[in-house]
Amino acid sequence: GAVVSQxxxxxxxxxxxxxxxxxxxxxxxxTTMFWYRQFPKQSLMLMATSxxxxxxxxxxxxxxDKFLINHASLTxxxxxxxxxxxxxxxxxxxxxxxxxxxxASYNEQFFGPGTRLTVL
Amino acid sequence: xxxxxxxxxxxxxxxxxxxxxSCTYDTSESNYYLFWYKQPPSRQMIxxxxxxxxxxxxxxxxxxxxxxxxAAKSFSLKISDSQxxxxxxxxxxxxxxxxxxxxxxxxxxxxP
Numbered sequence: 001g002a003v004v005s006q007x008x009x010x011x012x013x014x015x016x017x018x019x020x021x022x023x024x025x026x027x028x029x030x031t032t033m034f035w036y037r038q039f040p041k042q043s044l045m046l047m048a049t050s051x052x053x054x055x056x057x058x059x060x061x062x063x064x065d066k067f068l069i070n071h072a073s074l075t076x077x078x079x080x081x082x083x084x085x086x087x088x089x090x091x092x093x094x095x096x097x098x099x100x101x102x103x104a105s106y107n108e109q110f111f112g113p114g115t116r117l118t119v120l
Numbered sequence: 121x122x123x124x125x126x127x128x129x130x131x132x133x134x135x136x137x138x139x140x141x142s143c144t145y146d147t148s149e150s151n152y153y154l155f156w157y158k159q160p161p162s163r164q165m166i167x168x169x170x171x172x173x174x175x176x177x178x179x180x181x182x183x184x185x186x187x188x189x190x191a192a193k194s195f196s197l198k199i200s201d202s203q204x205x206x207x208x209x210x211x212x213x214x215x216x217x218x219x220x221x222x223x224x225x226x227x228x229x230x231x232p
Binding site: 046049111 | 153155162163164165167170209211215218219220221222223224225227
């Protein structure tokens with residue numbers, strides 16, 4: 001399987017500040033990355049799809065001005081939570097999809113270890 | 121839109137026994153993929169098994185196997201010879217056009 005890293009693994013910030021989370025694909029190029037949010041004991045909810053070199057596609061109900069996504073290279077996508085509030089506290093997980101069509105893993109997603117965000 | 125239903129919030133099984141986790145889904149599509157993911161306390165998502173909808177044969181991976189009933193839109197996971205390390209949250213997921221939709225998950229506890 002593919003190796004995906006996230007940084008930081010956890011972060012605590014004050015209300016009103018912005019926090020950036022990085023997602024890196026370490027061993028293959030990822031044209032598409034996904035960002036999920038998971039509350040304790042709940043499922044993963046897709047927030048947005050990040051495409052290299054183009055604007056991200058946000059799911060319904062996700063504020064694009066609050067959750068800024070930048071996919072500037074084939075190995076890096078960032079999620080910035082702007083003006084964070086306590087209700088933004090959650091576990092954020094990224095996943096990557098290999099960029100090679102026809103490869104068996106093309107229809108798989110490989111997940112990062114997640115980032116725990118706590119907003120005070 | 122696709123929906124994935126896992127109606128059992130939690131289950132418990134004795135070590136070395138067999139347990140089956142249920143999952144149903146709803147879709148109007150004919151081509152899609154189904155997955156079971158495991159999320160241990162570390163919260164790292166781990167792929168357990170994958171099933172292509174166009175394949176009639178049920179997927180198997182060592183102690184893990186699925187019962188895929190396409191007409192009934194059912195996709196259950198059977199874990200044989202349960203081990204303590206199988207204790208985790210398990211998510212059933214549907215993929216279409218590269219987007220994953222997850223069920224609510226089930227917490228599985230393996231008792232020693």
